Amino acid sequence: MNTQVSRRTTAQQVLERLREHILDGDYPPGAKLDETSVAKELGVSRTPLREALFGLERDGLLTHEPFRGRIVARNDDAAVAEIFPILGALEALAVRMSGAYPPETLSKLDDVNRRITEPGVSPGLRHGFDQAWHQTLVADCGNPRLIELIERHRAIAARHDGGEARGMADAPGSTADHAEIVEALRDRRNDDAAALLERHWNDGVAVVAEWRAQAAKQEKKST
Amino acid sequence: MNTQVSRRTTAQQVLERLREHILDGDYPPGAKLDETSVAKELGVSRTPLREALFGLERDGLLTHEPFRGRIVARNDDAAVAEIFPILGALEALAVRMSGAYPPETLSKLDDVNRRITEPGVSPGLRHGFDQAWHQTLVADCGNPRLIELIERHRAIAARHDGGEARGMADAPGSTADHAEIVEALRDRRNDDAAALLERHWNDGVAVVAEWRAQAAKQEKKST
């Protein structure tokens, strides 16, 4: 069916496409992945699909129960409480390993951070800017493995659980944290920035939990 | 061929067995994994084997080039330089997240550390004790995801590269570090212990590089 011109294998492509779909919320947390349907949907047979599923499962994006199917991993408060501190430690390390941040990087960080708070941007976009900010922060640490690891964990933790509860991170405190961190970096106080960053992620656990509780309450009201 | 009584799937079992083999050095870094041979060796068909391989690849234990096969991941100086700091940050986090270490855990740590230096133990065993020490250190941090993550990275970094260059970590400085860390933990100074631990791993990069250079020199002499 496919003419196989690519250098990448079907399973690899499927893995990446599925990953994107999960991150975009097309397959939300808790959704069951029916092999036959998904295979048909992507136009491949079950064999490469299953190989991709195995990889994603190993990434922590899927959970698997033998003979009962695969589920997109939940991202509940418990998961956040486990992952956010890990991200804090890893990004802090990346900041410490980075040298002096060049002016253009610093202004990019400021710029992106400013856009997070700009009025009129959709919550989804705001969330995207937040992601971009963190990505820029660690991009030049010189440890590709670390970057990849951070990326994977952010992928797990960044998805919205609880049935498309939108509204994410208006985060008045969050952008203030970001600004403070950039300021430290401008002064070449990377260690201080790292410490702030770690606290930022740890605070995030409570922030997300609070925000979700609010969203759940609103959800109930509108029913 | 198999009566399939187990609750775990063949692919999962194969993944774990292969993982053990790789960690034990039965498949040393750089070894090519021929699918047909390995499948025959483990008594399964290629399908579940390939699924397992995909998982291990995602773990970073294997590298893959389309149509050219899979290789057990190298663990050269570059890899060590990337992974050791990550392990340092993660284990430091685990120590900080742990509460007060109970006396029995502290004496276990002391005990295991003592065995590392005991004369007459094989290098392999010594290495095993070192692993056990670090495992005990993080076991009660209360973050299973973190423990799993540490375990996986230790799996990658703990393998001996460069053709079974044995002799590992006599580490006179290493056990001294361990002792100092336990002392800090006894005083409930977890943050100090965490900082020491991070330095311990960072120093490890140079130690391993040095040790390997020596081993390589000896290798050449005996040829």
Added chain:
DNA sequence: CATGTGCACATTGTACACAATATGCAAACG
């Protein structure tokens, strides 16, 4: 009416067959 049992169906797991690609060698060519 509640509960348990067994069968039909759906879905996942495994094996195998075939297709696509890489590799090594031998012969042709300059």
Added chain:
DNA sequence: CGTTTGCATATTGTGTACAATGTGCACATG
């Protein structure tokens, strides 16, 4: 003599068939 081209062979990638297991419902039974 070195280089290149083309084929034979080995290995990996994908599709498909079949086996094993879980699920839900109808029906019997107390």
